[in-house]
Amino acid sequence: MGIAxxxxxxxxxxxxxxxxxxxxxxxxxxxxxxxxxxISITFWVTGIVFVAVSGFTAWAVIRYRHRADSxxxxxxxxxxxxxxxxxxxxxxxxxxxxPGLLVWADVVRVPGDAQAVEVVSRxxxxxxxxxxxxxxxxxxxxxxxxxxxxxxxxxxDPNGDDDVLVTGPxxxxxxxxxxxxxLRSQDVLHNFTVAQIRVKMDMVPGMVSFIWFTPTRTxxxxxxxxxxxxxxxxxxxxxxxxxxxxxYQAWLDKQVTYAQARAPVKGDxxxxxxxxxxxxxxxxxxGEGNVALNAPKLSGQAPWxxxxxxxxxxxxxxxxxxxxxxxxxxVPMAATLADDQAVANVVAYIASLPDTPAPATIxxxxxxxxxxxxxxxxxxxxxxxxxxxxxxxxxxxxSDWYLARQLKNFKDGVRGAHxxxxxGLQMGLVAGMLTDDAEIGDILAYxxxx
Numbered sequence: 001m002g003i004a005x006x007x008x009x010x011x012x013x014x015x016x017x018x019x020x021x022x023x024x025x026x027x028x029x030x031x032x033x034x035x036x037x038x039i040s041i042t043f044w045v046t047g048i049v050f051v052a053v054s055g056f057t058a059w060a061v062i063r064y065r066h067r068a069d070s071x072x073x074x075x076x077x078x079x080x081x082x083x084x085x086x087x088x089x090x091x092x093x094x095x096x097x098x099p100g101l102l103v104w105a106d107v108v109r110v111p112g113d114a115q116a117v118e119v120v121s122r123x124x125x126x127x128x129x130x131x132x133x134x135x136x137x138x139x140x141x142x143x144x145x146x147x148x149x150x151x152x153x154x155x156x157d158p159n160g161d162d163d164v165l166v167t168g169p170x171x172x173x174x175x176x177x178x179x180x181x182x183l184r185s186q187d188v189l190h191n192f193t194v195a196q197i198r199v200k201m202d203m204v205p206g207m208v209s210f211i212w213f214t215p216t217r218t219x220x221x222x223x224x225x226x227x228x229x230x231x232x233x234x235x236x237x238x239x240x241x242x243x244x245x246x247x248y249q250a251w252l253d254k255q256v257t258y259a260q261a262r263a264p265v266k267g268d269x270x271x272x273x274x275x276x277x278x279x280x281x282x283x284x285x286x287g288e289g290n291v292a293l294n295a296p297k298l299s300g301q302a303p304w305x306x307x308x309x310x311x312x313x314x315x316x317x318x319x320x321x322x323x324x325x326x327x328x329x330x331v332p333m334a335a336t337l338a339d340d341q342a343v344a345n346v347v348a349y350i351a352s353l354p355d356t357p358a359p360a361t362i363x364x365x366x367x368x369x370x371x372x373x374x375x376x377x378x379x380x381x382x383x384x385x386x387x388x389x390x391x392x393x394x395x396x397x398x399s400d401w402y403l404a405r406q407l408k409n410f411k412d413g414v415r416g417a418h419x420x421x422x423x424g425l426q427m428g429l430v431a432g433m434l435t436d437d438a439e440i441g442d443i444l445a446y447x448x449x450x
Contacts, residue, residue, distance in 0.1 A: 001065075004058040011054035015047065029196035029221060029242065030213040034106065036198065038099045045092050107199060110212045114178035117171070120151060121183070121190035121203050123229055123378060124236035124426070125390060126169040127151065132162025132257055137182075145186065147304075147388035152186075153258050161259040164252065169223065169238030169422045172251045175215050183209045191227035194240050202227060215242040231375050235429040238422070265340050267303075267348025275346045278336055287353045289399045291361070294326045296402035300355035302386050303347045305393040308423075310334050310343050317418040324414045326405075357397035360448040362404060362441050369446030372439060375430065384450045391423040400444045407431050407440050 138160015416424030
């Protein structure tokens with residue numbers, strides 16, 4: 001009797017939990033209400049079967065419980081019962097599959113007026129490419145992928161010159177306009193998912209998969225990778241913003257085209273030397289850094305990273321936290337660089353300085369640091385020299401005391417908390433894996449051996 005009661009309570013509890021649970025679908029933001037309908041049908045079919053089977057099992061436990069004066073009758077076959085079970089099972093399976101097949105027919109039928117948007121995934125970042133004024137996406141190929149050409153754009157294809165390249169994880173789409181997402185992976189299996197959109201698809205290296213949808217309400221929605229893609233899978237996050245036409249156009253006008261990316265602002269070393277005089281007061285005449293002034297080594301660092309950090313300081317994305325004392329000191333210094341040309345000039349001069357490794361000041365357990373660095377190496381490279389495509393700067397030969405402070409800042413939310421700093425947000429998640437200063441010391445001790 002106890003088992004029968006437990007079965008009944010389990011069935012009733014499951015039904016009540018389903019209807020009363022606060023955890024359910026996020027409100028839909030696309031045209032795919034049919035997806036929700038098919039899932040609801042599946043819930044009803046499987047729910048009815050679950051309750052029926054649980055109830056029958058409880059009845060059988062009570063009805064055919066052991067009695068000293070009765071004996072079980074052996075009945076190996078019951079064609080009438082088997083026919084009923086076959087018909088009911090077939091009906092239930094058809095009720096679940098048929099709606100899904102009808103919806104799938106719409107999923108693979110992309111509207112002719114849908115805007116094509118390419119989504120490029122790579123451990124552990126999102127990037128996007130939109131057609132320019134000609135309405136055509138240029139061709140791409142894996143053999144063209146470099147740090148300077150992360151999308152693998154074909155330089156000989158004129159259709160790609162006006163393609164809009166979005167290297168950050170935030171994609172904007174137009175309210176009410178069908179969107180055709182072309183999904184491409186550059187390394188391993190990924191999966192593009194926006195819960196509110198209700199459609200998701202795997203991204204397979206070597207092929208282009210696709211999904212489409214029509215945004216039906218404005219807002220910002222999380223983009224997630226729902227395919228385990230490596231140790232940094234949890235940090236592979238982005239966002240999709242659905243805009244009204246005016247807001248969408250304002251965002252689009254700020255993006256860079258492939259032609260512009262191929263012709264970046266070139267720095268003047270001579271002009272940069274004059275501007276660097278302000279920097280040299282703290283960072284040293286050769287950019288070697290000065291621990292007494294809390295100024296890290298600059299020489300040898302990747303130019304793209306220096307440019308991004310100077311831009312972050314100038315735009316208020318770094319040095320905006322009261323606890324970031326030294327970051328706040330850098331804000332007015334960065335402001336002395338009037339425009340992109342001035343930044344390019346300073347960075348060009350820094351690139352011309354001798355790259356002398358910074359002296360090691362941190363010591364720890366190298367063996368422990370080696371194993372922990374495996375996570376860091378996925379973005380920063382096994383040798384710690386940095387990878388532009390993953391927005392990860394050089395670590396090897398840089399100021400270890402500065403790296404230790406920045407890891408603590410990321411852990412404590414002092415750095416990387418700004419919504420417009422996706423690389424910083426990602427580092428905040430990764431740095432959270434480090435439990436104490438000893439682990440930070442072990443990692444940097446290992447980096448010092450590279």
